[in-house]
Amino acid sequence: MPGRPPRRRGRTALLIAAAAVLGIVAGTATGYAVQADRAPTPLPMLAQPGLAYPAKSLPKGKEPEPLSAEEDSQVRTDGDLRKLLLKRPAGARDNLALRARDGWLSVDEYAREFEAPDYMFEDLVGKGFRRAAYSSWEQGEYRVTNIRLVQFRADWSLSVTYHTEGRQAYMPREAGNPGDPLKGSSNGRYYIYDVEREAGYLPQYHARALAQRGDVMLDIHIYDTEPISKKDIRTLAERQLERL
Numbered sequence: 001m002p003g004r005p006p007r008r009r010g011r012t013a014l015l016i017a018a019a020a021v022l023g024i025v026a027g028t029a030t031g032y033a034v035q036a037d038r039a040p041t042p043l044p045m046l047a048q049p050g051l052a053y054p055a056k057s058l059p060k061g062k063e064p065e066p067l068s069a070e071e072d073s074q075v076r077t078d079g080d081l082r083k084l085l086l087k088r089p090a091g092a093r094d095n096l097a098l099r100a101r102d103g104w105l106s107v108d109e110y111a112r113e114f115e116a117p118d119y120m121f122e123d124l125v126g127k128g129f130r131r132a133a134y135s136s137w138e139q140g141e142y143r144v145t146n147i148r149l150v151q152f153r154a155d156w157s158l159s160v161t162y163h164t165e166g167r168q169a170y171m172p173r174e175a176g177n178p179g180d181p182l183k184g185s186s187n188g189r190y191y192i193y194d195v196e197r198e199a200g201y202l203p204q205y206h207a208r209a210l211a212q213r214g215d216v217m218l219d220i221h222i223y224d225t226e227p228i229s230k231k232d233i234r235t236l237a238e239r240q241l242e243r244l
Contacts, residue, residue, distance in 0.1 A: 081133040081149055081216075084243045086236070088137045095136035095144065105132040110150065127163065128156030130215075142202070142226075147240060148219040157215070161187070164212040167219070175208065182234065184241045185211040190233045209237035213244035 082103040088094065110132045111121035130151045138144050152159040168189060172178045175191040182188030188211025196204040202225040209220040218240050222228050 081131060081151060082135075084216075085133055085135040085147055085149060086240050086243065088135070089139065092137040092139045092145075095138055095146075103133055103135065105134050105148070107132075110148075124163075127159035128153035129159075140224075143222065143224040145223075145236070146221045148217075149244075150217045150219065152215050152217075154215055160212055160215050160217050164210055164217045167210050167217075171208070171210070175206075180230065180234075182209060182211050182237055182241070184238055185213065187212055188237065188241065190230070190237055192228060192230060192233070195227075207233035209233050211237060211241055213241055216244050218244070 107124050107129050111117045111124060114120040130153045132148055132150045135147045171191055176194035179189040179191040182190050190209040193206040205224045205228050207222045207228040211218050220237055222233055
């Protein structure tokens with residue numbers, strides 16, 4: 001009815017809420033009391049076969065042979081990482097600009113290859129960067145090929161995955177396309193960049209491959225003033241993967 005003052009609900013609401021809480025507490029206490037008077041119900045047997053490993057150690061001389069270097073990739077990558085780099089093709093020339101580094105890149109040198117070197121230095125150290133090996137050669141008049149093998153510590157098993165996928169996340173924007181999957185790798189991809197043209201200069205063509213094998217990431221670049229075929233970068237990356 002118009003003009004009628006609204007009904008005050010504060011006290012009533014509190015009484016209802018208190019009653020509800022008391023009801024819950026009482027119900028819970030009753031439930032515990034009923035359960036306490038019951039005999040325990042045995043759990044069903046687990047449907048699990050016997051454990052696969054033997055109960056006793058194998059006698060001396062019967063232990064399985066350790067994995068060979070072909071079967072265990074870590075046997076290879078724990079040695080001189082530079083020996084796993086692809087060899088320079090016949091007729092190619094060493095890139096003299098990098099010869100003084102003797103095939104190694106320190107974490108500081110590797111970080112300086114990025115747009116934000118200070119951030120990358122801290123990120124790499126924090127994620128267990130171990131070492132990086134490189135190879136670089138020149139072919140013909142202008143073609144240059146660079147290979148990087150970047151290794152992370154074994155106890156930081158996800159770091160190499162994060163680093164690889166982090167580089168790949170930028171590639172659609174950087175290369176102008178999402179790239180193509182690389183055979184022989186669960187997350188490898190290769191890319192042909194959009195050509196760069198500038199008045200007064202030769203056109204710049206660029207191809208790149210990124211992939212992971214174990215605790216090592218491979219990063220391959222090819223530069224040229226002539227178009228680079230997908231076969232060139234794909235074949236190079238597949239051959240490098242086979243060595244890891």
